[in-house]
Amino acid sequence: MRFDIITIFPDFFRGAFEHGIIRRAEAARLIEVKLHDLRAFTRDKHRQVDDRPFGGGDGMVLKPEPIFDAVESLTGASGRESYKQGTRVVLLSPQGRAFTQELAEELAQSERLILICGRYEGVDERVADALVTDEISIGDYVLSGGEPAAVVLVDAIVRLVPGALGSETSAANESFTGGLLDFPHYTRPPEFRGMQAPEVLLSGHHAEIERWRREQALKKTKRNRPDLLENAELDERDKALLEKFDNDI
Numbered sequence: 001m002r003f004d005i006i007t008i009f010p011d012f013f014r015g016a017f018e019h020g021i022i023r024r025a026e027a028a029r030l031i032e033v034k035l036h037d038l039r040a041f042t043r044d045k046h047r048q049v050d051d052r053p054f055g056g057g058d059g060m061v062l063k064p065e066p067i068f069d070a071v072e073s074l075t076g077a078s079g080r081e082s083y084k085q086g087t088r089v090v091l092l093s094p095q096g097r098a099f100t101q102e103l104a105e106e107l108a109q110s111e112r113l114i115l116i117c118g119r120y121e122g123v124d125e126r127v128a129d130a131l132v133t134d135e136i137s138i139g140d141y142v143l144s145g146g147e148p149a150a151v152v153l154v155d156a157i158v159r160l161v162p163g164a165l166g167s168e169t170s171a172a173n174e175s176f177t178g179g180l181l182d183f184p185h186y187t188r189p190p191e192f193r194g195m196q197a198p199e200v201l202l203s204g205h206h207a208e209i210e211r212w213r214r215e216q217a218l219k220k221t222k223r224n225r226p227d228l229l230e231n232a233e234l235d236e237r238d239k240a241l242l243e244k245f246d247n248d249i
């Protein structure tokens with residue numbers, strides 16, 4: 001899978017992809033990450049990427065021409081209708097649809113993701129209207145630029161590329177897969193500052209450990225993210241447990 005990141009600050013990413021799973025996935029040639037300096041696609045001698053907003057107001061807006069040129073030079077296509085199958089062009093934007101584990105799973109099916117990082121007041125709207133396939137937000141807050149959001153997308157998606165994680169099963173057991181938060185984890189020592197790791201985890205009884213983990217995942221989801229329960233995959237035992245938690249409160 002290939003990621004192309006279009007940014008006015010390619011140096012921002014120095015170091016961000018040089019650790020852990022992303023670095024290993026690149027070394028194993030499971031993924032490729034290419035950075036593209038937006039200024040390289042300008043045609044004027046000042047290499048201007050931004051301009052004042054029409055209609056007045058604060059700040060600057062990223063101009064459409066270099067962004068269109070950058071994406072067209074990467075895709076070899078003019079117009080999003082002619083992108084190769086498996087290519088998605090993403091504009092990072094607080095106005096986009098929410099980035100979730102489900103969307104990460106969908107994007108992980110792509111062969112190529114082109115990520116456009118905005119800055120300043122944002123990006124000329126014609127980019128969203130005619131160039132991109134997806135406008136994506138990483139949360140309901142405003143960042144200074146799309147670069148941190150691009151790192152978030154790449155990180156969450158790479159974890160889902162087959163072979164990228166050490167253990168193939170780890171992604172399947174994580175938060176949001178199946179609609180619940182992850183269960184709590186403990187490691188050595190069994191007792192730390194008077195706090196005991198749950199006895200059941202030390203028992204070696206796999207069925208009981210699984211039951212405990214499911215119960216804890218339900219409890220934590222109910223406490224921290226009750227909204228997730230509406231769409232979670234729950235069986236009758238889960239529902240009974242949730243009712244019991246209600247009664248316990």
Ligand SMILES: C[S@@+](CC[C@H](N)C(=O)[O-])C[C@H]1O[C@@H](n2cnc3c(N)ncnc32)[C@H](O)[C@@H]1O
Pocket residue numbers: 091092093094095116117118119120121122123136137138139140141142143144145146147149
């Ligand atoms: C300061 S923001 C622009 C905010 C814009 N004026 C607004 O209020 O919607 C500059 C850039 O940061 C990026 N950005 C900011 N918040 C983001 C978020 N929550 N998710 C993804 N990208 C974000 C976008 O690329 C955006 O163009």
